[in-house]
Amino acid sequence: MNIGNIVEELNIRGAAAIGPVLSAEDIEWFRQDLAAKKQQEIDEFTRETLIANFSLETVQDLGRFAGKYYDLISNSILNDVVNNALNDKAVIHSYNAIILDGAEKSAMVGHGFHRDMPWFPNCRTSIIIMIPLVDYSPENGSTRFVPGTHAFKDMPSLEFLEKHEVSAMGKAGEAYVVDSTTWHRAGENKSGLPRPMIVIKYTLAPFKQQVEFYLSNPHIESASTVVKQRLGWNVRVPHNFIEGRDWNQETRKFKSGQYDMSNTYLK
Numbered sequence: 700m701n702i703g704n705i706v707e708e709l710n711i712r713g714a715a716a717i718g719p720v721l722s723a724e725d726i727e728w729f730r731q732d733l734a735a736k737k738q739q740e741i742d743e744f745t746r747e748t749l750i751a752n753f754s755l756e757t758v759q760d761l762g763r764f765a766g767k768y769y770d771l772i773s774n775s776i777l778n779d780v781v782n783n784a785l786n787d788k789a790v791i792h793s794y795n796a797i798i799l800d801g802a803e804k805s806a807m808v809g810h811g812f813h814r815d816m817p818w819f820p821n822c823r824t825s826i827i828i829m830i831p832l833v834d835y836s837p838e839n840g841s842t843r844f845v846p847g848t849h850a851f852k853d854m855p856s857l858e859f860l861e862k863h864e865v866s867a868m869g870k871a872g873e874a875y876v877v878d879s880t881t882w883h884r885a886g887e888n889k890s891g892l893p894r895p896m897i898v899i900k901y902t903l904a905p906f907k908q909q910v911e912f913y914l915s916n917p918h919i920e921s922a923s924t925v926v927k928q929r930l931g932w933n934v935r936v937p938h939n940f941i942e943g944r945d946w947n948q949e950t951r952k953f954k955s956g957q958y959d960m961s962n963t964y965l966k
């Protein structure tokens with residue numbers, strides 16, 4: 700992996716391949732674990748309810764399971780990308796899996812072109828790292844994105860997006876990164892087999908997270924420094940001004956130094 704090349708591609712194209720980030724054993728472990736967790740959710744909530752809530756093909760808040768999901772947050776390659784594309788204060792906005800089993804197209808909201816963060820001029824505030832757990836191509840619905848569109852405020856015409864979209868392609872465990880403002884969508888899975896993928900969206904520390912991970916993750920307090928930082932431990936919001944008066948950096952919720960925009964200006 701050449702981090703300079705990745706950041707340059709991200710700057711100019713709004714997307715870049717990262718390369719292998721998981722061992723064959725880990726790929727298999729995640730694949731099986733996510734299939735089991737999805738089945739548990741279907742058993743608990745029913746398939747119909749999950750479809751009605753656009754949640755049939757996702758497993759959300761993977762950090763709540765700690766273990767290998769925390770090991771992934773610590774992965775040195777991922778952190779190298781995050782530190783260079785954003786900065787070392789960046790936090791995880793969302794940590795989900797998208798299974799895309801192809802059975803019910805309407806069950807996922809990501810099939811239409813979209814952005815995943817508001818757009819700011821000349822500034823990257825968020826990236827998405829996607830790690831498919833099977834070989835991926837247009838045949839099994841790999842993510843499609845439109846290079847260069849992160850640089851412009853307005854949504855291009857559908858005609859333009861459809862004409863210029865490209866599909867991510869690679870082997871299981873090979874990650875890629877997309878600027879969250881690059882217009883993208885899930886492809887159509889025609890393979891008849893599931894396309895499980897881990898999707899980690901990172902953002903700058905002061906931005907809101909999708910879930911209060913510090914409350915939803917039972918093992919966060921004993922996690923490593925990097926896992927805690929990424930899950931937002933250092934930007935917890937005080938419940939009132941009295942809590943905000945805690946100037947002890949050990950116990951303080953929103954710690955000093957988190958308003959960090961370094962490295963995010965696109966020049």
Ligand SMILES: O=C(O)CCC(=O)C(=O)O
Nearest residue numbers: 797809841842884885886
């Ligand atoms: O599942 C996919 O390929 C696309 C995922 C996506 O659009 C997203 O996470 O925002």
